[in-house]
Amino acid sequence: MKITTIILAAGKGTRMCSDLPKVLHKIANRPLLRHVYDMSYQLNNNAIKIVYGHGANLVRKVLADIDVSWVEQKQQLGTGHAVQQVSDQISDSDIVLILYGDVPLLKLATVKGLLANVSDKTLALLTVKLKNPTGYGRIVRDSSGKVTKIVEEKDASITEKEIVEGNTGIMAVEGNKLKKWLNQLSNHNAQGEYYLTDIIEMAVADQITIITTQPESVDEVLGVNNRIQLSHLERVYQQEQAIMLMERGVTLMDPVRFDLRGTIVKLGIDIVCDVNVIIEGENSIGNNVIIGANTHIKNSIIGDNVEILANCIIENSVVGQGCKIGPYARLRPETVLAENVHIGNFVELKKSTVASFSKINHLSYIGDATVGAQVNIGAGTITCNYDGVNKFRTIIEDGAFIGSDTQLIAPVTVGKNATIGAGSTITRDSPENQLTLSRAKQMTLAGWKRPVKHD
Ligand code: UD1
Ligand code: CA
Numbered sequence: 001m002k003i004t005t006i007i008l009a010a011g012k013g014t015r016m017c018s019d020l021p022k023v024l025h026k027i028a029n030r031p032l033l034r035h036v037y038d039m040s041y042q043l044n045n046n047a048i049k050i051v052y053g054h055g056a057n058l059v060r061k062v063l064a065d066i067d068v069s070w071v072e073q074k075q076q077l078g079t080g081h082a083v084q085q086v087s088d089q090i091s092d093s094d095i096v097l098i099l100y101g102d103v104p105l106l107k108l109a110t111v112k113g114l115l116a117n118v119s120d121k122t123l124a125l126l127t128v129k130l131k132n133p134t135g136y137g138r139i140v141r142d143s144s145g146k147v148t149k150i151v152e153e154k155d156a157s158i159t160e161k162e163i164v165e166g167n168t169g170i171m172a173v174e175g176n177k178l179k180k181w182l183n184q185l186s187n188h189n190a191q192g193e194y195y196l197t198d199i200i201e202m203a204v205a206d207q208i209t210i211i212t213t214q215p216e217s218v219d220e221v222l223g224v225n226n227r228i229q230l231s232h233l234e235r236v237y238q239q240e241q242a243i244m245l246m247e248r249g250v251t252l253m254d255p256v257r258f259d260l261r262g263t264i265v266k267l268g269i270d271i272v273c274d275v276n277v278i279i280e281g282e283n284s285i286g287n288n289v290i291i292g293a294n295t296h297i298k299n300s301i302i303g304d305n306v307e308i309l310a311n312c313i314i315e316n317s318v319v320g321q322g323c324k325i326g327p328y329a330r331l332r333p334e335t336v337l338a339e340n341v342h343i344g345n346f347v348e349l350k351k352s353t354v355a356s357f358s359k360i361n362h363l364s365y366i367g368d369a370t371v372g373a374q375v376n377i378g379a380g381t382i383t384c385n386y387d388g389v390n391k392f393r394t395i396i397e398d399g400a401f402i403g404s405d406t407q408l409i410a411p412v413t414v415g416k417n418a419t420i421g422a423g424s425t426i427t428r429d430s431p432e433n434q435l436t437l438s439r440a441k442q443m444t445l446a447g448w449k450r451p452v453k454h455d
Contacts, residue, residue, distance in 0.1 A: 080193070
């Protein structure tokens with residue numbers, strides 16, 4: 001069975017009140033259209049075509065990496081017109097699956113169920129019973145319960161409007177039949193549009209049976225037309241992910257205050273996330289990891305037995321096993337911590353490697369640095385890595401002790417087991433095993449008196 005999936009994504013999405021085309025709005029930081037693509041991509045033997053129109057350049061640019069053929073619909077004359085644009089790319093024997101680019105949470109299992117109902121005698125249609133079907137096309141059935149047609153809300157009679165079974169728009173049918181019916185569409189209706197839904201009546205006239213199925217949950221077929229619906233589907237999606245993580249051994253202190261905007265490719269067990277944790281991009285998290293409240297982790301690898309206290313930001317970094325981070329620590333891109341490193345409060349690291357058992361516990365900036373093992377960096381230490389034009393590296397060798405409030409003017413090397421006295425400005429390499437300091441001598445002026453005011 002060869003499938004051609006057509007994703008309709010040309011609409012503007014006026015009610016989003018946005019410069020961004022609707023299908024580029026995001027759920028879990030992934031464009032709506034990308035969700036639909038990622039789901040349909042999992043079908044075997046499937047050629048995906050996307051009908052695009054509004055925001056054409058931007059849509060194609062944002063989704064430049066996906067494996068589809070793009071079909072432009074210059075004017076949006078209706079869903080039937082949209083599918084017509086793909087007609088000449090459909091083979092007679094294909095099974096054509098119609099999806100919407102603004103219906104992001106449809107499940108693969110639902111689509112597979114739909115496809116299983118397609119034959120040369122049938123058309124498969126996904127419908128949904130709705131408490132409030134306003135805006136949806138209604139599924140009209142005869143006295144024996146057989147589907148006879150779909151009527152759009154704006155064309156519906158008062159009795160038809162009472163039908164609560166709505167059209168999701170998602171359907172599948174053989175290519176030869178679809179192409180024939182597409183040729184017969186007209187726009188003689190309330191909206192002056194070419195309705196794809198009109199093919200149902202044509203199918204019935206051709207003795208084709210309409211087989212309907214329903215999704216497990218209504219949320220699967222909800223479209224995004226405004227930002228209220230977008231936020232609803234974001235919460236639905238996040239809840240699903242939270243459940244998936246809890247099932248795999250993660251404790252979420254509050255599943256509604258946890259967001260996964262990406263994937264955890266490698267996920268350990270006994271991970272505990274406090275409230276308001278955000279995990280973004282592609283990550284790996286080991287066993288027995290504790291993640292404190294309000295922590296944001298992005299594209300990072302977190303080893304086993306790591307403890308991250310509250311309010312940390314970790315991006316494109318590697319945190320080795322047994323590390324202790326935060327609270328209020330920031331690991332900027334290309335930070336690599338080996339095992340058992342301690343990074344304390346108000347410490348910022350960037351493009352730096354820190355070897356095992358080293359400690360940077362308070363108020364420091366360590367950028368473009370290579371820090372050895374068992375190094376102790378005192379409070380308020382700054383690597384001065386930037387002269388306004390170029391960046392330079394600081395090397396701190398194993399066992400070094402950097403006294404508090406030290407500035408290391410890069411490029412500079414602090415030797416193995418060297419000690420730097422507190423308050424130093426280090427401009428030259430400091431030899432191993434010795435104390436180096438640069439500090440003005442302290443003095444006391446005997447008999448000095450504070451000035452007093454004279455009238
Ligand atoms: C459509 C269905 C309706 C169904 C509803 C479900 C028709 C005629 N009606 O109505 O029965 O209940 O979806 O949400 O099919 N699009 C294009 N090009 C166009 C028009 C639309 O690509 O010229 C795309 C839109 O971007 C969107 C999808 O098709 O992704 C549906 O279009 P929309 O205008 O929302 O259809 P509805 O009027 O809601
Ligand atoms: Ca719609």
